[in-house]
Amino acid sequence: MCRSIYNYAYFRTKGRPVKQSPDGSLTQDQVAAPHEELPATAPLTPAQAFDALYAFCAPALVRQTYLLTGRRQLARESVERAFQLAWQRWPEVAVDRDPAGWVRVMAYEYALSPWHRFRPRHRNPEAPVADSSGRALMAVLQRLPPPQRRTLLLYDGVGLDLPETAAETEASTPTTAYRLMNARAVIAERLPELADPSSLHERLASLAGSERLRAAKPSSVRSGSERRARFWTRAAIAFTVALIGTTALTLRTAPTHYEPPVAPGAEVQGVPPRVGQGPLSEAEESLRQKLRESAGSGPERVAPLVR
Structure with missing residues (x-):
């Protein structure tokens, strides 16, 4: 299979057209074609090279993923997500020995993810x-x-x-x-x-x-990949700012010295239990009567007489 993204671009633009079977395989002539000497062409921009790879691989890859999952929408979504990831890592994918295989692995991995079974639309049977x-x-x-x-x-x-x-x-x-x-x-x-x-x-x-399975346009896939990358970048920045703020607040409000915990209360031995007041003795009765008979006001309350 083609081992360089520039060979894909050459087949789609300057070279002879590539006829791909419905299952995505290539003929023997097409396998040997990348090793032939190619005429000098103007260098492609990353967007042009990506669009060439997408136009070459996406239609067959959608059909392959449909056979893998049995769901049309999931097949299109898997291929689109794989190419979005490829655009985010384009410097790595562009020099890969088999860019189509790289994208196919990503699409298959996403399509076979077990988390899809929990999505509401995947609970309904497919046509x-x-x-x-x-x-x-x-x-x-x-x-x-x-x-x-x-x-x-x-x-x-x-x-x-x-x-x-x-x-x-x-x-x-x-x-x-x-x-x-x-x-x-x-x-x-x-x-x-x-x-x-x-x-x-x-x-x-x-x-x-x-099955009439159409892939999205390459420009929309590239823009969706860039939007997703911006979203996750902003989310990472927001999380970092929140983490820094939380750390600063913790440092500001945290105690600066060690405060030992309050010891738990201990029972004091030898203290008589609290009881209600009982009857007065004769001495206590005599003292209460004497206090009642004494003056309630006057200098005697301030300076009592000493006998």
């Missing part, structure tokens, strides 16, 4: 395929575990060899072969006419090409 044979194949594909479905699509749909499929799915070659054989066995059991890999490849291509 079935018009063709009855296509509906049967799509039903079998969606019953496969996601790793087997992805391996089958890359090997029998896109046309990657076994080591490339293993590298893209981040699995060992024996594990990839085991997944591929299991997926083929399930399809052959339920759809015997697709036991031949070449028949399965043709049916996958026809199923993907039967």
Whole structure:
């Protein structure tokens, strides 16, 4: 496959046109074409190179992602999100040995994310395929575990060899072969006419090409990527400012010296319990009577007589 973004741009502009099969695979002539000597052309701007890659890969990638998920809107959203991420990391993607593979990995990872099941619109069933044979194949594909479905699509749909499929799915070659054989066995059991890999490849291509799935315009994808990058940049700045403010407030209001905690109260021994007043003794009765008979005012209250 094409190993440089400039080869993609050359195919789309100055070179011979590229005819891509519905499943996104290339012919042998197209595989060898990037190694041929290309005529000197004017250097492309990053936006032009991105648009060339998008126009070359996006239509087929949307159809591939639809076979992977069985949902049209999710397929378009996954491809758009993958290209938005590619535009944010364009210096890295532009020099990658396989930019189409880079974008395909991002699209597949987003499409197979388990969080989509919690979205309200994904709880409703998708409109079935018009063709009855296509509906049967799509039903079998969606019953496969996601790793087997992805391996089958890359090997029998896109046309990657076994080591490339293993590298893209981040699995060992024996594990990839085991997944591929299991997926083929399930399809052959339920759809015997697709036991031949070449028949399965043709049916996958026809199923993907039967759906009218249109990708968004590259300019809208680039602008959406820039808006998303600005949003997250502003969110990061706001979070940093809030963190700095919280830290400053904490330093301003925090105590500057150690304050030992108040010790818990301890019970005092030897104190008689509080009780109610009982009857007065004869001495207390005599003292109360004497106090009542004494003057309530006058100098005697200030300077009592000493006897």
